[in-house]
Amino acid sequence: MKADLVEELVRLVRVRSEVYVTETGAVKRCNYREAAEAVKGLAERLGLSAELVELEVGGEKVPAVIAGIDGGGQSLAFVSHYDVVPARGPWLVEGRAFDPFDPLVLGGRVYGRGAADDKSAIVASLAALAELAEEGGPLKYKPVVVVTGDEEVGGLGVRALLGSGYRWDKAVILDAGAEYLSVGASGVAFGWVKVRGRSGHAGYPHKAVNPVEGAIKLAYHMLETYKPRRAAKLSKLSAPPGSPLPKVWGRFSFTIMRLAPGEPEKHNRIPGEAMLGFDVRLLPEEDLDEALAELYAHFSEAAAKLGLDIEVAAQGQRGWYAKDEGFVREALEAARGAYRSVGLEGEVAVAAELGGNDGTFFDAAGIPAVAFGAIRSECNVHSENEFVYARDLAMLKEFVKLLARGGKRG
Numbered sequence: 001m002k003a004d005l006v007e008e009l010v011r012l013v014r015v016r017s018e019v020y021v022t023e024t025g026a027v028k029r030c031n032y033r034e035a036a037e038a039v040k041g042l043a044e045r046l047g048l049s050a051e052l053v054e055l056e057v058g059g060e061k062v063p064a065v066i067a068g069i070d071g072g073g074q075s076l077a078f079v080s081h082y083d084v085v086p087a088r089g090p091w092l093v094e095g096r097a098f099d100p101f102d103p104l105v106l107g108g109r110v111y112g113r114g115a116a117d118d119k120s121a122i123v124a125s126l127a128a129l130a131e132l133a134e135e136g137g138p139l140k141y142k143p144v145v146v147v148t149g150d151e152e153v154g155g156l157g158v159r160a161l162l163g164s165g166y167r168w169d170k171a172v173i174l175d176a177g178a179e180y181l182s183v184g185a186s187g188v189a190f191g192w193v194k195v196r197g198r199s200g201h202a203g204y205p206h207k208a209v210n211p212v213e214g215a216i217k218l219a220y221h222m223l224e225t226y227k228p229r230r231a232a233k234l235s236k237l238s239a240p241p242g243s244p245l246p247k248v249w250g251r252f253s254f255t256i257m258r259l260a261p262g263e264p265e266k267h268n269r270i271p272g273e274a275m276l277g278f279d280v281r282l283l284p285e286e287d288l289d290e291a292l293a294e295l296y297a298h299f300s301e302a303a304a305k306l307g308l309d310i311e312v313a314a315q316g317q318r319g320w321y322a323k324d325e326g327f328v329r330e331a332l333e334a335a336r337g338a339y340r341s342v343g344l345e346g347e348v349a350v351a352a353e354l355g356g357n358d359g360t361f362f363d364a365a366g367i368p369a370v371a372f373g374a375i376r377s378e379c380n381v382h383s384e385n386e387f388v389y390a391r392d393l394a395m396l397k398e399f400v401k402l403l404a405r406g407g408k409r410g
Contacts, residue, residue, distance in 0.1 A: 002134075003046055003127040005393040006110055012038055012082070012119040013103045013112040019083040019152050027058060027156075032149050035082040036063035039122055039147050043067040046130035048145075055160040057150060062157050065147040066166075067126060069133045072142035074169035077367075078128075078400055079158065079358060080121035081151035081175060084114035085382050093385055100386070109387040116388040117381040120374040121174035122147055124393050128400035140406030144168060151175060151358060154317075158358045162365050170327055171362045172403065173371035176353070177240070178392050181332050182371035184237050184321030184352035185359055186248060187282030189292055191314030192275050193218065193299060194260060199272035211274040212259075214308045218299075219254050219276055221306060226298040227252045235283040237321060237352035242377070248352050251281035284319035284352045292316060320360045321352060324368035331370045333407035338399035342391055372399060 017035035020028050036052055043050035043065065050067040065082075087100035093111055098104045103112030110120075125145045132143065146168075148157030176182050195215040200208030233250035256277030263271040282291050292314055303310045322328050328350070335348040359369040374392040375381055402408065 002131060003123070005123055005127055005397065006105060006390050008042055008127070009110055009115060009119055009123045009388070009393065010103045010105065010112075012042070012122060013110070013114050014101055015082075016101045017082050017084055017114070017149070018086045019150060020086050021153055027060075027150070027153050029060065029062070029083070029149065032063060032083070036065050036147075036149070039065045039082055039126075040067075042123070043126050043145070046126055047133060048126065048129055053161070055157060055164065057156045057160050062149045062160065064149070064157060064161055066144060067129065068142065068144040069129050072139035072404065074141055075144055076141035076404065077144050077146045077168035077171040078121075078125040079146045079148070079171055079173050079175070079362075080118045080125060081148050081157065082119065082122065083149045083152050083157075084117070084119075085152050087113035087386075091385050108390050110390060111385060111387040113386055116375045116379040116386055118151070118175040118373070120388040120393055121396065124374060124396035125174060125400050128397045128404070131397070132401055132404055137405070139404050141170070141404050143400065143404040155358045155361055158361050162361055167365065168367060170324070171359070171367050171369040172331065173357050173359045173362075173369060174373045174396070175357060175375075176371035176373035177375050177377070178373060178395065179241055179376060180349035180351045181328070181335050182353050182357070182359075183328055183350055184248075184284035185319050185357045185371070186284060186352070186354055187286055187288055187291070187317055187319030187360075188356050189280040189282065189288065189295060189314050189316030190278065191312065192277055194311040195274050195276070196309040196311070197270070197272055197274070200270045202268045202270055205270060208270040210270050212271065214306070215257065215274040215276050217306050218302055218308060218310065219257075221302045222252070222298065223254070225302070226295075230280065233283055233286070235285060235352060237284055238350060240351045240354060241349050243354070248283055248354065250283060250286075251354075253279045255279050280316075281354065282316070282319050284321040286319060288316050288318040317356060317360055318364075319356065320363035320369065322368065322370050327368050328370060330407035331372065331403055334399050334402035335372050337402045337407070338395045341398045342395045344391065344395060
């Protein structure tokens, strides 16, 4: 059975499956059950066998959907997610105002929250399996569509699924770009540095120890010393098209500056504690523990030199890179074939991502992975007027079909 890709995507986007983290650190999930049931319902309408799996994440149920067809050899998981980041409307496109969860189809595009990230991948992959079943013919891989929740809050859904013992021989992360085949992703370390001082009246600064000024000095020192050292680290993997460097490079940023919890914000009061939030991007092949040790050492050296009392707390997720070269070649052939099949110009590149993705968890489980999807740099993901090109829905569908056949046409 052939699916109307745009119509089915509109249906899924209408499910407001938002997720976000509250100020207290709690994960707020909205309409997960409805979203999972909608995915399962689509799979079954297309004639696929589908299972809804109840996962336990942080004491709450996070459903996942697994759908597949018969045939093929090794199992190949096509992985996507139904959760989306929050959106508030109305959005405005070419003079038309609309709710981000009531999609607008205009000019070959589908606008709406999750239209690109990542409900496009759900529709394209399920439609691909339905067409493979209908067309028949030999398959190299047994294709399985895996749809989880909680991707937008750290990949908790995929981690829970793999932690429950689910395994496949290979995996493709469909929450990815369409311009290049991703063969890796950066690791990340993030956290807070607290600068302690002594509070006091701003009119008597000589009687206080100002942690805000200390934090500014610390930030400047780290930007002058640690940031260049991290930027000098270069991966063996290519950076995405349009990047300022040819290879993936290390990155460090201060992203938040605020007073510590409980400190009143007053112009005439020097606070007792100030905080800086930071983000470190690791090379795909970099060791997380070594990177964290280097980060802590630089903060300690800076504090000692500046005479500051600091406390650093960081956590992280390692990156990954593809190790199965044969699988990479098949995926690249499938991606380029999918471009040709829908008349797209240009050549699909091979690169690693500057951000992270769920490939980390598959790689850690010993499952070879690559990433390829329908998202383009102009698609406004996580922002207003998010959209996906209808042609990329068709392209991604063809990619899934081709890869299930080993990268070649049936």
